[in-house]
Amino acid sequence: MKRFSTINLAALALGLAFLYLPIAILVIYSFNDSRLVTVWGGASLRWYRALFNDSAMLEAASVSLRVAFLSASAATVLGTLAALALTQRFRGKLMFSGMIYAPLVMPEVITGLSLLLLFVALEFQRGFWTIVVTHTTLTLCFVAVVVQSRLITFDRSLQEAAMDLGCPPLRTFLVITLPLIWPAVASGWMLAFALSLDDLVLASFVTGPGATTLPLRIYSEVRLGVKPEINAVCTIMIAVVAVGLIAASLLTKRSAAGAQLGGRV
Amino acid sequence: MTMERSRDWVMRAAILVPYLWLLALFLLPFLIVLKISFSQTVIAQPPYTPLLDLSAGWEGLKNFFAALSLENYATLFSDSLYAWSYLKSLQVAAISTAILLLIAYPVAYALARAPRRWQGLLVLLVVLPFWTSFLIRVYAWVNILQHDGLLNKALVALRIVDAPVTWLATDTAVYIGIVYSYFPFMVLPLFAALEKLDNTLLEAAADLGSPPWRTFFQVTVPLSLPGIAAGSLLCFIPIVGEFVIPDLLGSSSTAMIGQTLWTEFFGNRDWPVASALAVVLLCILVPPILIYRQREARRFEATR
Numbered sequence: 001m002k003r004f005s006t007i008n009l010a011a012l013a014l015g016l017a018f019l020y021l022p023i024a025i026l027v028i029y030s031f032n033d034s035r036l037v038t039v040w041g042g043a044s045l046r047w048y049r050a051l052f053n054d055s056a057m058l059e060a061a062s063v064s065l066r067v068a069f070l071s072a073s074a075a076t077v078l079g080t081l082a083a084l085a086l087t088q089r090f091r092g093k094l095m096f097s098g099m100i101y102a103p104l105v106m107p108e109v110i111t112g113l114s115l116l117l118l119f120v121a122l123e124f125q126r127g128f129w130t131i132v133v134t135h136t137t138l139t140l141c142f143v144a145v146v147v148q149s150r151l152i153t154f155d156r157s158l159q160e161a162a163m164d165l166g167c168p169p170l171r172t173f174l175v176i177t178l179p180l181i182w183p184a185v186a187s188g189w190m191l192a193f194a195l196s197l198d199d200l201v202l203a204s205f206v207t208g209p210g211a212t213t214l215p216l217r218i219y220s221e222v223r224l225g226v227k228p229e230i231n232a233v234c235t236i237m238i239a240v241v242a243v244g245l246i247a248a249s250l251l252t253k254r255s256a257a258g259a260q261l262g263g264r265v
Numbered sequence: 266m267t268m269e270r271s272r273d274w275v276m277r278a279a280i281l282v283p284y285l286w287l288l289a290l291f292l293l294p295f296l297i298v299l300k301i302s303f304s305q306t307v308i309a310q311p312p313y314t315p316l317l318d319l320s321a322g323w324e325g326l327k328n329f330f331a332a333l334s335l336e337n338y339a340t341l342f343s344d345s346l347y348a349w350s351y352l353k354s355l356q357v358a359a360i361s362t363a364i365l366l367l368i369a370y371p372v373a374y375a376l377a378r379a380p381r382r383w384q385g386l387l388v389l390l391v392v393l394p395f396w397t398s399f400l401i402r403v404y405a406w407v408n409i410l411q412h413d414g415l416l417n418k419a420l421v422a423l424r425i426v427d428a429p430v431t432w433l434a435t436d437t438a439v440y441i442g443i444v445y446s447y448f449p450f451m452v453l454p455l456f457a458a459l460e461k462l463d464n465t466l467l468e469a470a471a472d473l474g475s476p477p478w479r480t481f482f483q484v485t486v487p488l489s490l491p492g493i494a495a496g497s498l499l500c501f502i503p504i505v506g507e508f509v510i511p512d513l514l515g516s517s518s519t520a521m522i523g524q525t526l527w528t529e530f531f532g533n534r535d536w537p538v539a540s541a542l543a544v545v546l547l548c549i550l551v552p553p554i555l556i557y558r559q560r561e562a563r564r565f566e567a568t569r
Contacts, residue, residue, distance in 0.1 A: 008375035012387065015372035019394050019448060022405035025415060029408065082283035090280055099287040101558050105499065107506020107550070109523045110543045113530065114294035117540070121297055137290040140283065169275040198398045201508055204531075215400050222404050222513065226411060234401040241396050249389070 023238065030231035047232040057233065060217035063128065064197055067213060071135035072192035078136065079143025079192070080185055086148050103141045111138065112205030119206060126208030134206045135196040142195060143188035150184030190248060194241065295547075302540035303333040337541035347525065347542065351549065354522040357436075357511075358504040361443040362497050365451040368444070369496065373455035374485075377462065388456065395449040403442050403513050410438050410514070434516035442510040447503075451496040458492025459485070491560070498557040502550055522546055 030048075034041025051057060082100060086093075103111060115134050119126055158180070162172045178185070200215040207216065214233070221230055341347045376387055394402065409415050410432035417429035432438050462485065470480040486493075508523035515521075520528070522542065530539040 005378070008371075008378050011371035011375040012379070015368070015375075015448075015452075016390055018368075018445070019391065022402070022409055022445065023394065023397065026401070026405040026408055078283045078286055081279045082287075084276075085280040085283060088276060088280065092284070096280075096284055096287070097562070098558060099291050101561055102554060103291060105502040105554055105557060107503055107508075107523060107546065109506050109508050109526050110298075110547060113526070113539060113543050114298045115290065117297045117301055117536070118290070118294040133290065137286070140286070144283070173275075194396050198400065200400055215398065218400055218404070219509075222400075222407065226404075226408055230404065231408070234398070234404065237401060238397050242393075245393065245396060 026231055027235045027238065030228065030235040032228060032231075035228065047228045048236075050229050051232050051236075054229070056212075057214075057217060057229075060212050060214045063211060064214035067128065067131050067135060068193045068196035071132045071139060071196045072189050074132070074136040075139040075143050075192040076185060076189040079140040079188055080147050080181075082140060082144035083147035083151055086144065087151050100141050100144050103138055104145065108199075108201035112202045115202070116205040126206060127211040130206040130208065131203050131211060131213065134202050135192075135199060138199075138202065139192035139195050142191050143185075146188040146191060147181060147184045150181045154180050187248065190244065197237075298540045298543055301537055302337055302544045303335070304537050305334055305336060337537045338545075340538055341541055341545060350520055350522045350525040351545070353520070354505045354507075355549075357439060357443070357507075357521060358501050361440055361447070361504055362501045364440065364444050365447055365500055366493065366497060369448060369451035369455055373452045373459055373492075376452070376456045377459035388453075391449055391452050391456075399446060400509065402446055403510055406438070406442050406445065407433065407513060410441070433514060436515065438514040439511050442514040443504055443507065446510060447500045450499050454495035454499060455489065455492040458489040458495075462488055491564075495557075495560060498553055498560070502553050502557065505550060506546060 031043045031045070032040055033044035033046055082096075086097060086100065090096075112134075115130075115137070116126075118124075119130050124130060159172060159176050162176045163169065167175070198215065199213075200219055203213050203216055204219075207213070214237075218230060218233060221227055372391070376384065376391070379387055412429055412431065412433070414432075416432060417426075420426045421429060466484055466488070467480055470484050471477070475483070505521075506523045507521060508527055511521045511524055512527075517524070526539050526542045526546070529535045529542060
């Protein structure tokens with residue numbers, strides 16, 4: 001039985017403290033009653049109340065959630081198809097896989113600039129839909145990588161058996177392949193959703209009048225300095241992500257347990 | 266027969282749809298950037314000479330090539346502001362990647378050595394902050410580093426410094442922000458490499474009388490080189506083009522290339538120069554991106 005050694009335990013404790021202290025401080029100060037962000041004036045929900053009367057912020061949150069939902073859903077479909085394609089052999093595959101991997105590390109300023117210039121060249125009305133299309137393009141690559149890593153480890157003989165027994169390909173995919181890879185597809189969707197909700201740089205380039213996402217809104221406030229209200233927005237976003245992740249990990253644990261059980265039978 | 270054909274048809278659609286999407290929305294935009302970087306700035310909407318007009322036929326094609334100019338690249342090379350900006354970005358990326366490696370390695374090592382029972386939870390704890398917004402994580406440091414922020418209060422209370430230190434708008438703040446934001450990107454590849462480390466090799470080294478520190482540098486580190494390379498590339502490439510962190514935590518006097526491009530585009534509305542900046546930045550990043558891509562492909566082949 002392996003146990004923690006003192007030095008490893010210290011490294012982990014320091015590493016986790018470094019990761020969590022700044023976030024913890026932000027959360028604590030969102031409950032600060034004082035207008036001065038650095039002076040503790042007792043606990044209160046004052047800034048949360050102020051937030052719910054800030055219609056611009058609420059509108060931005062609603063735009064962000066709609067963009068994230070639409071782009072994550074489109075990216076999941078396209079990304080899953082791309083992952084399937086990556087397991088096949090075809091002409092032009094090298095370029096295809098290059099276009100899947102490059103956006104993962106490409107600086108956002110380049111991707112943002114190039115997509116904006118495309119929309120301008122096509123005389124496309126910029127706004128809500130250009131952000132959706134942009135986020136779909138970036139996040140589909142992340143979905144493809146997540147789903148592909150699942151596709152290469154799963155047992156392909158089941159899929160081949162179904163096809164050999166005369167199951168049409170589309171049906172094979174829906175009945176055999178999809179249920180087997182679905183945890184990866186679901187986590188791909190969540191990743192795409194989180195990335196879209198998070199994006200500031202791409203949205204800055206391709207947005208138009210009337211489409212302000214939450215990060216764009218927060219950014220314009222933060223540039224003017226720290227505001228207690230922003231601490232409150234950030235705390236709510238952290239809470240939403242935390243709840244989503246805990247729910248997801250419970251779900252996958254249950255499906256993993258189910259798969260194990262199925263394996264034993 | 267029909268079976269085979271429908272199978273082909275479905276598979277072809279699965280390939281074609283994302284392929285066309287990426288061609289239209291990833292590759293084509295780059296070609297446009299390339300074209301505009303060779304265009305002249307005009308005061309109009311949009312602020313550059315028009316794209317290829319195919320309706321004009323051969324004449325249009327001739328005009329297209331005649332209108333190409335190297336003027337924007339000449340601007341780039343004649344003004345040292347741009348060269349400094351590139352150098353600054355490369356310097357910041359190289360130094361922060363080195364710092365990341367130094368502090369992420371012990372954490373990844375400890376994760377890999379942790380009891381199985383705890384490992385899942387600990388990895389989750391390292392990944393979790395990645396899911397919260399990038400902007401929030403950078404903003405959290407604005408809170409801490411501001412003039413009368415918690416860091417200065419703690420330092421003054423502990424009598425480490427007499428008067429509050431200026432942290433915001435310095436390079437130190439940029440490094441702190443970058444290291445903090447990219448930390449999980451470095452830990453995970455290192456962990457993946459260290460986790461696969463064969464324990465018997467370490468035992469053999471110990472049995473043969475190698476002291477632990479020597480085993481670490483002669484066995485552990487060389488065997489984790491793939492993880493070191495993957496983590497470093499995964500951090501270095503995007504840091505070079507980083508915009509949000511230097512914009513919020515750094516000063517405008519020492520702009521990284523991401524900020525310079527942003528200012529040319531949004532501030533000066535000089536789209537051709539911004540495009541030229543992007544093209545040069547891309548050329549700088551192509552070698553590391555290709556190396557990264559090749560390693561990924563090899564890893565993918567290995568797991569098949």
